[in-house]
Amino acid sequence: xxxxxxxxxxxxxxxxxxxxxxxxxxxxxxxxxxxxxxxLAELLTAGALTVQGRSITEVRPLxxxxxxADRVLAELAATGKxxxxxxxxxxxxxxxxxxxxxxxxALTARGLLTVRRRRILGILPATTYTATLPGWPKAxxxxxxxxxxxxxxxxxxxRDLQLAALAGTVGLDRRLFRGPDGRPTRRRIHExxxxxxxxxxxxxxxxxxxxxxxx
Numbered sequence: 001x002x003x004x005x006x007x008x009x010x011x012x013x014x015x016x017x018x019x020x021x022x023x024x025x026x027x028x029x030x031x032x033x034x035x036x037x038x039x040l041a042e043l044l045t046a047g048a049l050t051v052q053g054r055s056i057t058e059v060r061p062l063x064x065x066x067x068x069a070d071r072v073l074a075e076l077a078a079t080g081k082x083x084x085x086x087x088x089x090x091x092x093x094x095x096x097x098x099x100x101x102x103x104x105x106a107l108t109a110r111g112l113l114t115v116r117r118r119r120i121l122g123i124l125p126a127t128t129y130t131a132t133l134p135g136w137p138k139a140x141x142x143x144x145x146x147x148x149x150x151x152x153x154x155x156x157x158x159r160d161l162q163l164a165a166l167a168g169t170v171g172l173d174r175r176l177f178r179g180p181d182g183r184p185t186r187r188r189i190h191e192x193x194x195x196x197x198x199x200x201x202x203x204x205x206x207x208x209x210x211x212x213x214x215x
Contacts, residue, residue: 010038018131028170036096037202041162056086088201141176165199
């Protein structure tokens with residue numbers, strides 16, 4: 001396994017999008033919804049949030065040092081305790097608005113991504129991000145597998161389970177665990193995505209987005 005520098009949960013989800021050979025990021029459709037879910041999951045695993053069912057039930061002043069997550073935490077704290085204002089779907093939408101640029105810029109500033117800007121046919125702007133270290137998807141897939149198979153008193157890492165569930169909401173599991181051999185793992189990830197509150201909220205938001213687009 002590669003000795004990768006520490007990254008936040010949203011950053012790791014982004015780096016799972018790297019092509020195994022070229023390192024170029026290929027983000028799935030609706031990826032920002034999953035990224036917004038990862039912001040909430042970062043706060044949850046840090047103990048800044050409590051989640052039950054489809055709502056955030058408690059907010060604690062525990063900044064995590066991630067500017068995006070800390071801004072969302074401050075907005076949550078200012079919202080108050082009215083249940084209708086603390087629905088997970090509402091906050092997935094808020095956290096996912098234009099969220100990718102902040103993490104792409106942060107990873108680029110730390111040298112974990114390179115960026116190439118060009119114009120297609122000399123007119124249309126195009127930006128390509130490439131991971132500078134190899135093995136991000138494989139390392140993430142290995143950790144997801146360990147989390148899914150963990151037994152004993154310690155149990156699996158909640159952070160890795162959140163990563164697995166969020167990856168499943170946008171089909172990254174199909175890239176990480178390919179073919180017939182990967183089918184049992186993909187099935188478990190889909191079950192986890194349905195059972196994990198934040199990932200389930202991301203799935204509902206994506207379904208709503210698709211329904212709105214088709215109408």
